[in-house]
Amino acid sequence: MGAGCSSGVCPSRKSDKLKNSKIIFVVGGPGSGKGTQCEKIVERYGFTHLSSGDLLRAEVSSGSERGKQLAAIMEKGELVPLDTILNMIKEAMIAKASTSKGFLIDGYPREVRQGEEFEKKIGAPCLLLYIDAKAETMLMRLIKRGETSGRSDDTAQTIKNRLELYYKATEPVIAYYQGRGIVRKINAEGSVDEVFSQVANAIESLQ
Ligand SMILES: Nc1nc2c(ncn2[C@@H]2O[C@H](COP(=O)(O)OP(=O)(O)OP(=O)(O)O)[C@@H](O)[C@H]2O)c(=O)[nH]1
Ligand SMILES: Nc1ccn([C@@H]2O[C@H](COP(=O)(O)OP(=O)(O)O)[C@@H](O)[C@H]2O)c(=O)n1
């Protein structure tokens, strides 16, 4: 632990515990199916799935003061501050580091700077799964999910904001990593199993 780090987690330097971890970023628009595919990857390959949205929702459910501030941001479909989410991801990774075969980081990075900071503080991804669906497909899936999800951001206006922010802030992340040759584009328009067969090919190309 470096000087000045009082907790078990020091966000300002890379953690030795994580230095050999295999890291896969799962990036795609809201409702593209990131969470669905990650569950299937875990089932077949046993990686650790960390959904940045789920981590934030857990904090909101805890009723903490920080959770209340997060809820207000998420209900509008905006992005929470970078340090908040990055520290949450790092803590969750460290907690699993000794047993994990690798990490699926779902819903992060949301903007290029989030990717840069992740690499400085945690490590570099070996693969970026780009879960690609059309805006109208994502919209339809989220409206449907909203009938049962109980997610306060699965409403028409917030879905629209999330989609706009995705195209503006998150799509550039894909171009950024394309330059490194680690992006695998997945056509996410089909059935869950059709999409998963492409995902499985991408994962197996790693081993
Ligand atoms: N037809 C079809 N529907 C899917 C597929 N994957 C997910 N869905 C549906 O689309 C909705 C969104 O899927 P999620 O896995 O929650 O999507 P996500 O990308 O994690 O969404 P966010 O958490 O909002 O970013 C769900 O209600 C799924 O049932 C797919 O491959 N094909
Ligand atoms: N890295 C992240 C992930 C989620 N979030 C927030 O959490 C919300 C839900 O994230 P999510 O990944 O579950 O869902 P989508 O917005 O992708 O549909 C986002 O709309 C953001 O408000 C964030 O700010 N930063």
Ligand SMILES: [Mg+2]
């Ligand atoms: Mg999700």
